[in-house]
Every structure is written in structure tokens, then in C-alpha cells.
Amino acid sequence: MIAAFVSGVVLVGVADALNPQWNWVEEMASHxxxxxxxWLIPTALVLFGAASATVTAVVLGSPGRSATGVWLMAGWSLGLLVAAVFPADPPGxxxxxxxxxxxxxxxxxxxxFVLLPSAAVLVTRRVRVRSRALVLAAAASVVATALYLVTWVDVLDGPTLTFGGFEKVTGLTERLLLWADLIWLSTVCVVLRRPAGRM
Known part of the structure; x- marks a missing residue:
């Protein structure tokens, strides 16, 4: 699962590198x-969605699980797979x-993007083993989501949040959000697979 997440991140990075006409700080990966x-982008989304579904199954099979958290994780996984099938419009x-x-x-x-941080909070609260890494990963997911939503709304109204000469930073915040979510998914999977890591 973690290998699938890493592979997907690499594919997104390769797509960024192969398309210098668009700046990855400004443009969201899906574009x-x-x-x-x-094809690298839908492939990455399929990897993310399929691996996330597997993590969801791990959480589902854990005692004392958060049923709502599992449903939210399933929604995240399905959303990624749907996004892989239906391509985004070009940038600009x-x-x-x-x-x-x-x-x-x-x-x-x-x-x-909205469902997973909610799932992260609910699932993390039900983990019985103390895991500072899992708590920090869940917090990072929530913060990254909030940051992304602020920059996304900013673009809809006309970009005003600039950074280092970039007109907008939606691409950067989207990638930070994705990385934070994948880190939480990887962390919860590792925690739950430990003998003491029970939900």
C-alpha cells in the first residue's frame, strides 16, 4: 500500500517535470x-484510490473501529477513482x-479532499495505542485541507494570494494536502498492523 502511494507521488512528479509549460506551484496536478x-495523472489517482481502499479494509477489520470514519475513508477512495475516470479541464x-x-x-x-481529514480525526481518536505520529499526521491532514480550501476559494474569486512571484499557489497547497493525506493513510496502516495497534 505504501509502495502504491509512493509510486503515485512519483508519477505526479514526473508529470510535473514533463510539462514545464505549467507551473506545479500554480496548477493543480489533475490539470x-x-x-x-x-496518462500519468489518472494512473496515480487509481494507485491512490486502490491503496486507500485497502487501508480502509484494514481499518474496517479492526476492533472498535469508527464506522463513520470507515465510510468517510471509503468515500475518499471512491472519489479518487471517479476523478481518475473523468479528466479535469485544462488549466486557466x-x-x-x-x-x-x-x-x-x-x-x-x-x-x-474534504472527507479524508474528517476520517483521519475520527479514526485517530479510536486508536487505542498511543501514537504521536498518527496524531500529528491527522493534524497535518486537517491543516493542509484548510490551507488548500483557502487558496482554492481565492482562485475562484480571482487570484490574490501570491507567493514568491507566483500568481497563485493552488497547485502547491493541493500537493501538500495530498502528501499529508497519504502520510496519514500510511501511518494508520502501520499502526493498525502492529500487535498493540488496535482500534
């Missing part, structure tokens, strides 16, 4: 499906109506 080697079209595929992708992705 790179419209560039060179665009915030002021235009989205295509059907782009709309489905956006809704699925946003729901996934």
Missing part, C-alpha cells in the same frame, strides 16, 4: 492530464463553465 504523458479556465467530465472530476476530487 496535467491535458499535457505530455497525461476558472472563468469558463466546466465540461461534464471536468465537473464530475472536480466534485469527486473536492469531496474526497
Amino acid at each position: 496535467f492530464v491535458n499535457g505530455t504523458a497525461g 479556465q476558472w472563468d469558463r463553465p466546466p465540461s461534464t467530465a471536468g465537473l464530475v472530476h472536480g466534485i469527486a476530487g473536492m469531496l474526497a
Whole structure:
């Protein structure tokens, strides 16, 4: 599972490198499906979604689990898989109506991004073993999500949050959000697979 997460992150990084016409700090990863080697992005999303579903199954099989947390994790996994099937629209079209595929992708992705930090909080609270790493990972997921939502809303109103000369930083905050979520998923999987790591 962790290998799948790492592989997906690598694929996103390769897509970033192969498309210098778009800056990954400004543009969200999903938009790179419209560039060179665009297949890397849906492949990464499938890896993330499938591995997340496996982690969800691990949580589901743990005693004392958070039922709501499991459902939220399942929603995250499904959202990623739906987003993989329906590609995002090209960058720079915030002021235009989205295509059907782009709309489905956006809704699925946003729901996934909102669901996982909620799941992280609920599941982490039910872990009986003391794990500072898991608590910190859950907190990072919540903070990263809040930061991403702020920059995302900023873009909808016209970019005003600039950094280091970049017009917007939505791509950066989206990647930070993704990394934080994947770190929490990896951490909860490791914790639950320890003999003392019971939910």
C-alpha cells in the first residue's frame, strides 16, 4: 500500500517535470492530464484510490473501529477513482463553465479532499495505542485541507494570494494536502498492523 502511494507521488512528479509549460506551484496536478504523458495523472489517482481502499479494509477489520470514519475513508477512495475516470479541464479556465467530465472530476476530487481529514480525526481518536505520529499526521491532514480550501476559494474569486512571484499557489497547497493525506493513510496502516495497534 505504501509502495502504491509512493509510486503515485512519483508519477505526479514526473508529470510535473514533463510539462514545464505549467507551473506545479500554480496548477493543480489533475490539470496535467491535458499535457505530455497525461496518462500519468489518472494512473496515480487509481494507485491512490486502490491503496486507500485497502487501508480502509484494514481499518474496517479492526476492533472498535469508527464506522463513520470507515465510510468517510471509503468515500475518499471512491472519489479518487471517479476523478481518475473523468479528466479535469485544462488549466486557466476558472472563468469558463466546466465540461461534464471536468465537473464530475472536480466534485469527486473536492469531496474526497474534504472527507479524508474528517476520517483521519475520527479514526485517530479510536486508536487505542498511543501514537504521536498518527496524531500529528491527522493534524497535518486537517491543516493542509484548510490551507488548500483557502487558496482554492481565492482562485475562484480571482487570484490574490501570491507567493514568491507566483500568481497563485493552488497547485502547491493541493500537493501538500495530498502528501499529508497519504502520510496519514500510511501511518494508520502501520499502526493498525502492529500487535498493540488496535482500534
